[in-house]
Amino acid sequence: MRLIVVVSCIVTFVVVDVVLSTVFYIQGSGPNPFSEDLEDFNIYQSILDLWATLMVRSCLLLGAAIGILVNRTEGPCRVASLGTLVVLVSLVMLTYALTKLLIFSEIGRLMYNPWFLSLFSWTCASSVGTMVLWKLLSRTDGGAAGGERVRLDEGDEEDEDGTRGTGDKERVNSGATLGRLLYYCKKDAGLLSLAFFFLLLSAVCEAFIPYYTGKAIDGIVIHKSMEYFTKPMIVLSGLALVSSLAIGVRGGVFSLTLARLNIRLRNLLFRTLMQQEIGFFDANHTGDITSRLTSDTTQVSDLISQNLNLFLRSFVKGVGFFGFMFSMSWKLSLVTILGFPYIAVLSKLYGDYYKKLTKEVQTSLAHANKVAEETISAMKTVRSFAGEGHEAESYHARLQEVFALNKKQAVAFACFMWSTCISELALQVTILFYGGHLVVTDQMTGGALISFFIYELELGECLESISSVYTGLMQGVGAAEKVFEYIDRKPEQSLDGQEAPETFHGLVEFENVTFAYPTRPETNVLKNVSFRIQPGEVTALVGPSGSGKSSCVSLLENFYWPQHGQVLLDGRPVQMYQHGYLHSKVALVGQEPVLFARTVQKNICYGLPDAPPEVVASAARKANAHNFICGLSKGYDTGVGEKGAQLSGGQKQRVAIARALIRNPRVLILDEATSALDAESEHVVQQALDTVLQNHTVLVIAHRLSTVQRANTIVVLEDGVVMEQGCHDKLMDLKGLYYRLVQRQMLGFESNGGPPRPAIEAPPSQKEEEQEGSGDEDVPRY
Structure with missing residues (x-):
């Protein structure tokens, strides 16, 4: 419909252009204008050349309109590509009209001829009108069925990430961008x-x-x-x-x-x-x-x-x-x-x-x-x-x-x-x-x-x-x-939860959770996963590498949202909690903790800038970090370097544990917190963890058998699916995946020269001593 309207305007404009230009030319010339001017043309006397510019305008506009009507798919694109050329042609006509005015100004009587002035004015106006109509014609849809455009705009090119842009719809107008920049200056x-x-x-x-x-x-x-x-x-x-x-x-x-x-x-x-x-x-x-x-x-x-x-x-x-x-x-x-x-x-x-x-x-x-x-x-x-x-x-x-x-x-x-x-x-x-x-x-x-x-x-x-x-x-x-x-980008996962209950018990529930990372939406890393962590209990996630253990941690931390199912805290979905409230009740100690290039004290009280020094020191003592911090050159005011590069692995891990404990969280997540440490550092960090496991709801991902077997519940994952759940003894009796993982670890101890492990139920202290002296870094993890 829009194409028909624009074409109708063009035809009307051409007709008016021909009529007015011809009338002005005839009235401003002699009795036989065309024949006399064609036989003896004189640029200083005749206005035939000014009238002839209408032929150029008419051919351009009518040719473009007919072309789009014949080829509605590619016609608008071709018309748009010739836009600059048409502007130049129109400017040439406008320039020639002004030049004609200067020529006639040298002969006063011709310049003040009203019909010449009318033709001159109309030529200037119609030259500008030609540019405007050409622009409108280039923006028509081409008339595909239903008014839809079937061609791709110039901007509809495939981006580097494989997505296709939306061309003109998303192309930011330069004037609008400048206007927006000026809007940000309104305070000035x-x-x-x-x-x-x-x-x-x-x-x-x-x-x-x-x-x-x-x-x-x-x-x-x-x-x-x-x-x-x-x-x-x-x-x-x-x-x-x-x-x-x-x-x-x-x-x-x-x-x-x-x-x-x-x-x-x-x-x-x-x-x-x-x-x-x-x-x-x-x-x-x-x-x-x-x-x-x-x-x-x-x-x-x-x-x-x-x-x-x-x-x-x-x-x-x-x-x-x-x-x-x-x-x-x-x-x-x-x-x-x-x-x-x-x-x-x-x-x-x-x-x-x-x-x-x-x-x-x-x-x-x-x-x-x-x-x-x-x-x-x-x-x-x-x-x-x-x-x-x-x-x-x-x-x-x-x-x-x-x-x-x-x-x-x-x-x-x-x-x-x-x-x-x-x-x-x-x-x-x-x-x-x-x-x-x-x-x-x-x-x-x-x-x-x-x-x-x-x-x-x-x-x-x-x-x-x-x-x-x-x-x-x-x-x-x-x-x-x-x-x-x-x-202008709106986050796909908002942090606008409003729940902040006064009492928080720490009940964690995964209900039929299916999840795929946004960068790999076609691959589900969790498939209909369900388990529960009772308040005050320890639940261990075990399984081969890539089974989805860390993905469960990311969902509980509200880093991502599941595609199906829910992750609940005290019966409420995690995304319903206030962002700050949630992460004051749920704390994470990762496998490779990231420290900021600040002092030890600022790293421990990160997110809690008003925490008093005695609270910081108390958290460090719980994490078994106070002694080594006091031994640093400036104590708690010692800088740790970029990503904690000036601290050892065990020291960074204990600072990370203190950073989690200073919030006094109800839910503590330990994502293989000792897996990257040597035996001595692991022993020190494990001592710090053993003192806090009893006072929190704990979700632990660990490869140490002593930590896993003391958990109230063990959830065994494989390829994103819950294969087994239960306590250590129950899962050992099933002789399933968990049993095979335990046997593999025990065989790893014996093959590395460690003493045989006749009883899984050995006292924790004995098991830790055996593991620390047996080349623990080569033990298969789960």
Whole structure:
């Protein structure tokens, strides 16, 4: 339906164009207009050439409309691809009409012919209308059944992650992005108003400088008087002083405002990232995220501050300069206007291409940062496998991809500057030639011509600044779109639970839980899993590697949501609890605890910044960590280094246990808390754990037989399915998977030179001594 409406408008427009242009031409010509003009055409007398431009407009619009009606699938796409060419053709017609006006202005009686003025005005209006109708035609749906578009937009390309974009629907409009950036500056409206005031002040002062320069020259050349020369010079000096002061204040205020914008963007982006679900961080590399948070936000603030300041200054000055130019000579001003549209189209094409390249450069830089971040964070592993050379080559390859795009940017910039300089030079030669004609014919003075030429040079600089501003703004917009992409992202798993009961017993229930990670939705790692942990009891999860034990921990911590079933705490789904409340009642000690590059005290009371020192020390004593902490150089104020690198494995584990215990949680999760430690460190950490197992609801994943067999309930998982449940003795009697795992461990002890284990029920202390002296690190885990 929309296509029919647009085509109807085009046909109506063409008919009106033909009728009006023909009537204006016939009335403005002799008795036999077409025959006489065709036999003896004279560009200085005839307006046949102006009438002929309607043939170009009609052929373009009717041809495009017929093409879309014939091929509704690909027609709109082809029309859109020719949009720039049609704009150029329309600009040529508009330019020719203005040139015709200048030609007839030399012959006064022809210029004031009302029919010529009517044809001239209609030609200008219809040229603009042609561009508008072409734009509307390129945006039609093409008329597929049901009004649906059957072609893919240019933006519907497959992304790197394999997903398909949605093209125009999701393509962020550059103007909207700039408007949004300005919206974030609304708190600085006072500063921006002050900056704009000084911008206007400096622009007005600079606009008067060429005018008084011409006055000073006329005082010497025409009046030959120092009085006529001195007065303009005094005014010039005052204008220059005021303009300089205003420029300095304006620049400083703009810089301050955009620095505050940078702070707001970074703060908003980081807060948004903190609200995303864990699956988001699984799917997006740390290097990509930090690149958005650092380089992209910096690029946005720098480019926007510099280019917005420059754009406003150049625009205001340009408007003032053109006002003075038009008051001096409308004819020369008309000549100047002729070159503007072409420079604008050139800037638009270059800006769009540069914006596309900028996005590609940012993506390539993010990939390079990903390699660097991953390598640096795992430097010990790289060194242990002598992979330095390979990683350096990989990083260099990524940088070469960036450099290839930089070369494209350089070539595009060179071509743009070449074409712009040629256009400006041609325009200046034309102005001098025609201006000289006006001076010779006494239509303006020499001083006015010099003033006009200075204005034109200044106006050219303003246009050049605006064109470069457009490119810089597009570069900043490209970075801003990536930042807003993260800011606007809504987490798939929200943390908006409201439950915070005064009493919390710690009953844990898994009810028919089926779960797959967001990055691998086709693979279920848990399949209809059900078990219960009574308050105050210890439940152990055992099973082969990859059976889903750690996935149960992630669900209980509300890191992910199950696809089916529920994880309940005291009868309520975990996602219904307030985020802070849940993690004050449920604490986790992982296999590889992560410490922050802060002091020991700040790591223990992480999330509880107001915890008093005595509470921190009490938690450290419970974790069997107080003694070694006191032995550090600065005690609890000792820094632990990045990820706790300055502490041993056992020390990090005990600090992590203290960090969990300081919250006095009702549910304690131990995810193989001693599996990565040597025998001595494991013994110390296990002693710390033994003191807290009796006071909490505990879910433990462990490979130590002594820890597992003392659990009230043992849940045996295999391939995401609960195979067995019960106490140690019951499962041993079943002689199933658990029995085989126990036998495998016992055989591992004996094969490693340890004493035979005749009785599973040996006292815990005896079992621990046997395990600690038997090469525990080689024992198969479950």
